[in-house]
Amino acid sequence: MINRIEEVWAYRGMLVSIVKRDLRSRYKGSFLGFLWTFVNPLLQLVVYSIVFPYILKVTQENYAMFLFIALLPWIFFTSSLQGATTSIVAGSNLVKKIYFPRIILPLAAVSTNLMNYIYGLSIVFAALLITGVHLTVNVLWLPVVLLIEFIFIFGLALIFSSLYVKYRDLEHIVNVLTFVWFYLTPIVFPITIFPEQIGEMVGYNPMVPIIESFRDILLNGTPPDWNRLLYSLIIGVIVLIVGVLLFEKCEKTFAEEL
Amino acid sequence: MKDQTVISIKNVTKTFKIYRDKPVSLKEKVLKLRSNEYSTFYALKNLSLDIRRGETIGLIGHNGCGKSTLLKLITKILYPDQGTITVNGKISSLIELGAGFHPDFTGRENIYINASIFGLSKKEVDQRIDEIIRFSELGKFIENPVRTYSSGMYMKLAFSVAINVNPEILLIDEILSVGDANFQKKCLEKIESFKRNGATIVIVAHDLGTIEKICDRVVWMNEGQIVRQGEADQIINLYIQHMNKQFVEQRQQEYLEISSSGVGEKEEVEVTEANESSDTSTVDEPTFSEDVRWGSKEVEITEARILNAEGKVTNVLMAGEPFCIEIDYKLNREQKAYIFGTGIYTADKVLVYGNNTQIANLKIDRINKRGTVRFKVKKCNLLSGTYKLNVAVVDGDHRALDFIKYYMDFTVVSNDKAVGLFTIEHEWEIG
Numbered sequence: 001m002i003n004r005i006e007e008v009w010a011y012r013g014m015l016v017s018i019v020k021r022d023l024r025s026r027y028k029g030s031f032l033g034f035l036w037t038f039v040n041p042l043l044q045l046v047v048y049s050i051v052f053p054y055i056l057k058v059t060q061e062n063y064a065m066f067l068f069i070a071l072l073p074w075i076f077f078t079s080s081l082q083g084a085t086t087s088i089v090a091g092s093n094l095v096k097k098i099y100f101p102r103i104i105l106p107l108a109a110v111s112t113n114l115m116n117y118i119y120g121l122s123i124v125f126a127a128l129l130i131t132g133v134h135l136t137v138n139v140l141w142l143p144v145v146l147l148i149e150f151i152f153i154f155g156l157a158l159i160f161s162s163l164y165v166k167y168r169d170l171e172h173i174v175n176v177l178t179f180v181w182f183y184l185t186p187i188v189f190p191i192t193i194f195p196e197q198i199g200e201m202v203g204y205n206p207m208v209p210i211i212e213s214f215r216d217i218l219l220n221g222t223p224p225d226w227n228r229l230l231y232s233l234i235i236g237v238i239v240l241i242v243g244v245l246l247f248e249k250c251e252k253t254f255a256e257e258l
Numbered sequence: 259m260k261d262q263t264v265i266s267i268k269n270v271t272k273t274f275k276i277y278r279d280k281p282v283s284l285k286e287k288v289l290k291l292r293s294n295e296y297s298t299f300y301a302l303k304n305l306s307l308d309i310r311r312g313e314t315i316g317l318i319g320h321n322g323c324g325k326s327t328l329l330k331l332i333t334k335i336l337y338p339d340q341g342t343i344t345v346n347g348k349i350s351s352l353i354e355l356g357a358g359f360h361p362d363f364t365g366r367e368n369i370y371i372n373a374s375i376f377g378l379s380k381k382e383v384d385q386r387i388d389e390i391i392r393f394s395e396l397g398k399f400i401e402n403p404v405r406t407y408s409s410g411m412y413m414k415l416a417f418s419v420a421i422n423v424n425p426e427i428l429l430i431d432e433i434l435s436v437g438d439a440n441f442q443k444k445c446l447e448k449i450e451s452f453k454r455n456g457a458t459i460v461i462v463a464h465d466l467g468t469i470e471k472i473c474d475r476v477v478w479m480n481e482g483q484i485v486r487q488g489e490a491d492q493i494i495n496l497y498i499q500h501m502n503k504q505f506v507e508q509r510q511q512e513y514l515e516i517s518s519s520g521v522g523e524k525e526e527v528e529v530t531e532a533n534e535s536s537d538t539s540t541v542d543e544p545t546f547s548e549d550v551r552w553g554s555k556e557v558e559i560t561e562a563r564i565l566n567a568e569g570k571v572t573n574v575l576m577a578g579e580p581f582c583i584e585i586d587y588k589l590n591r592e593q594k595a596y597i598f599g600t601g602i603y604t605a606d607k608v609l610v611y612g613n614n615t616q617i618a619n620l621k622i623d624r625i626n627k628r629g630t631v632r633f634k635v636k637k638c639n640l641l642s643g644t645y646k647l648n649v650a651v652v653d654g655d656h657r658a659l660d661f662i663k664y665y666m667d668f669t670v671v672s673n674d675k676a677v678g679l680f681t682i683e684h685e686w687e688i689g
Contacts, residue, residue: 013374013383021360021371097354098375099333169283252337255330256274 004248008101018108023115037119041072052188060190062219065131069124069218070187070211073146076117077153077207078178083109084157085164085174092258102251103244106161110154114146128218136221145213145224152206152236158243162250165257185211203228206235262346264427264458265309265332270341272302272327272482301327303482304341314459316473316490318466318497324482325462329353329429332460347458350376350425356416361405365396365415368404372419386422393448394418395441414441421448428452430461446472470494495673502576502642502671509574509669510566517571546662553651553658556591557625562649562665575638577672577681583633585649587660589625595654596622598631603646603664610645610679614652639681640670 008015026036048071049064060066084106088095091105128135164170185207186193194202202208209232213224275296302324309315317325330336331343333351358375359368369390373383391400394415404412430449449472452459463469469476469490476493478485486493566572567579575581583600599614613633615622645668650661674681 011374011377013379014377016380017371017374018358021358021363025360025362093354094357094375096335098351098357099335099349100375100377167282167284167287169285173284255335 004101004103008103008107011101011104014100015104015108015111018104019111019115022108022112037116038123041068041075041120042123044071044075048188058189062131062133065127065133065219066190066215067188068127069214072117072120072124073149073211073214074182074185074187074207075120076113077149078182079116080110080113080153081156081160081174081178082171083113085160085171087157088161088165088254089168089258096255096258102254103158103247106157106247107154109161110150110157114150117146124218133219134221135218138217138221138223141213141217141224145210145217145229148229148233148236149210151240152210152232155236155239155241155243158247159239162243162247165250165254181205181207187211206232208232262311263308264311264346265307265460266342266344267305267307267309267328267332268342270302270305270331270338270343271300272324272331272336272338274299274301300482302331302338305483306341307477307484307487309458309460311458312453312456313475314453314461314473316469316476317460317462317479318464318469318476318494319479319485320501323479325479326431327482328479329431329460329462333429345427347426349427349429350420350423351429351431352417352420353429353431355413355420359404359412359416362403364403365394365400365407366391368415369419372416373423376420376423378423390418390422393422393444410438417441417445421445425452425457428457428459430459430463432462432464466494466498499673502673506574506576506671510570510572513573514571546665550663551661553660555660556589556593556653557596557651557659558588558590559585559649559651559660559662560588560628561586562647562662564647564666564668573666573668575640575668575670577638577640577642577670577674579638581635581638583635583647583649585631585633585651586628587625587631587651588628593653593659594623596625596659597652597654597656598622599650599652600633601648601650602640603648604679605644605646605667607646607664610640612648614650638670640672641674641676641679641681642670642672643679644669 045064045068048067052058052067053060053063087105087109088102094100095102095105125135160170160174184202184205186202191199191202191208191212209225209228213229216222216224276299277296305324305328307328317328319325327336329351330353331338332345333349333353335353356368356372358371360371363371366387369387370380370383373386373390374380378386394400394417396411396415399407399411400415404415407415428449446468449459453472459472461469461473473490475487476490476497477487478493478497486496562583562585563571564573564575565582565584566575567581569582585598585600587598597614597616599612599616601612602610604610615631646664647666647668648661648663649665651659652661653659672681
């Protein structure tokens with residue numbers, strides 16, 4: 001295990017250059033270039049903040065920020081999963097011809113989206129200032145919450161990416177899964193919208209404490225609910241362990257299956 | 259230190275499952291929409307090989323013999339089903355060129371991406387980048403996006419990155435044919451310099467000349483097993499002989515298949531031209547245009563053929579073995595004398611050898627109604643190449659009765675690596 005980590009560390013240069021390449025190539029040659037990184041979440045923000053307060057009459061205070069703070073980590077979640085699921089197959093010409101720790105590919109997919117989230121944070125902070133939200137010292141917990149989310153995402157990414165090599169319809173399953181998951185997570189609405197019993201069930205969703213923690217530290221200015229966040233961390237670590245074991249088992253035959 | 263084994267391959271077996279109809283989705287797997295039937299292909303069978311530090315090993319064998327699979331197992335792209343492979347040292351592989359190249363990025367940017375996939379850190383690339391660019395001969399093009407490169411430039415850049423690593427163990431698969439002759443020479447020099455620095459090199463190539471030049475030891479593989487291994491020139495000679503023999507056998511087989519299926523075709527032709535050729539009872543008479551066949555047809559050549567050492571009809575001969583040219587004739591009108599002749603031309607129609615019964619002082623004034631003339635050769639001295647056969651019969655005054663130039667093409671395969679048309683038995687003496 002230690003060897004594996006050392007090996008991935010030795011290949012960090014590859015990780016960095018793949019992430020850089022993907023970030024830059026996504027918008028290379030387009031008119032707005034790198035600005036597209038911001039346009040997509042901004043557009044979603046605009047649509048949701050019109051639809052929910054004005055059409056669906058949601059009465060949440062500062063709804064735009066309420067939504068935006070939760071939406072960005074959610075985009076990080078879904079686009080990481082979608083990107084990572086196909087990462088091994090997309091990199092098949094590398095996998096078939098060159099040795100490198102295969103885990104780099106899903107790791108790079110998740111890291112690329114992490115970077116996108118971090119760029120998006122600049123809009124969050126600007127918007128928070130504009131809407132007059134007071135930032136507190138609790139903002140400093142942000143890296144911790146982000147790390148916990150990263151662990152959970154990376155675990156799922158490993159499971160999906162290794163299974164996708166064999167089962168190519170998994171991509172659609174992942175899309176449906178994230179679509180349903182979106183409505184089981186309080187992103188466009190507060191968790192209080194659910195009836196009590198269902199709300200309790202929804203509470204087992206490990207993304208709930210993560211999303212709420214982002215709101216706590218950025219919008220409410222309070223520390224995260226550590227107990228509930230610990231639950232997400234434990235689930236995340238379990239998923240990660242399962243993911244690593246599964247990935248290790250599958251990666252030996254990647255070059256043959258592709 | 260010198261004799262230390264760096265790559266140790268012990269009893270390695272690798273199989274591939276070849277599915278007839280493989281389920282590729284969860285849906286199909288669950289619903290069992292496709293059968294899971296597969297056949298097993300043995301790429302490597304219980305193969306053992308030790309490679310010592312500083313050795314340069316060449317792997318040869320025909321396609322599908324397991325060479326590339328072996329390389330992929332050594333780099334850990336594939337894993338063996340049975341047996342173990344231990345490697346002491348850092349492996350660099352030149353199996354894939356231009357891995358991770360992105361067309362929109364400049365050559366320089368792609369060097370960093372590509373090198374990082376080979377496991378180099380940014381600092382290491384920084385140290386080498388000037389040398390890589392110099393080696394690639396791209397000059398100022400290095401700042402242009404890779405999509406603007408010609409394929410030659412692309413390969414040069416890719417190769418320059420790959421070869422400017424500092425390998426302990428270098429695996430090379432079929433990629434030495436990159437770029438122009440000068441660039442290839444540079445690459446070979448680079449490999450020579452790795453050798454001098456004590457790197458261990460395993461190389462797969464079809465270019466036997468290169469292998470013979472740079473390898474200390476050659477391993478000849480067939481069907482996932484080692485046939486022979488040893489000194490480069492010795493093994494390569496054996497391999498060439500084996501391949502030549504196999505080529506001749508294969509061509510012979512093809513020839514027989516074509517000529518047997520060809521009969522059917524010709525029969526059809528004969529039906530359509532029935533009124534013209536109704537007097538000939540044989541089916542096999544080939545048709546020739548007037549510029550390659552002329553003569554009064556008072557004696558007609560109905561068929562000619564080449565027989566190999568086993569007496570089988572063929573169009574491919576192994577040099578050094580006996581063969582025979584047979585000419586079937588039919589007498590339509592008696593002549594005072596007859597001269598039968600045959601000749602061999604090169605593919606570009608230069609006469610190699612010609613002979614006839616008059617040159618051999620044979621006086622023929624009577625022949626049967628039908629018969630066969632045989633030109634028997636004890637030993638085929640031609641070198642490898644394609645040749646043309648001509649056959650002819652003329653009368654005593656050399657008036658053509660039936661003269662067929664370029665009756666058929668045939669191939670000679672020779673183990674003699676000399677150039678020219680003929681093998682001359684000889685030995686060298688250096689005084």
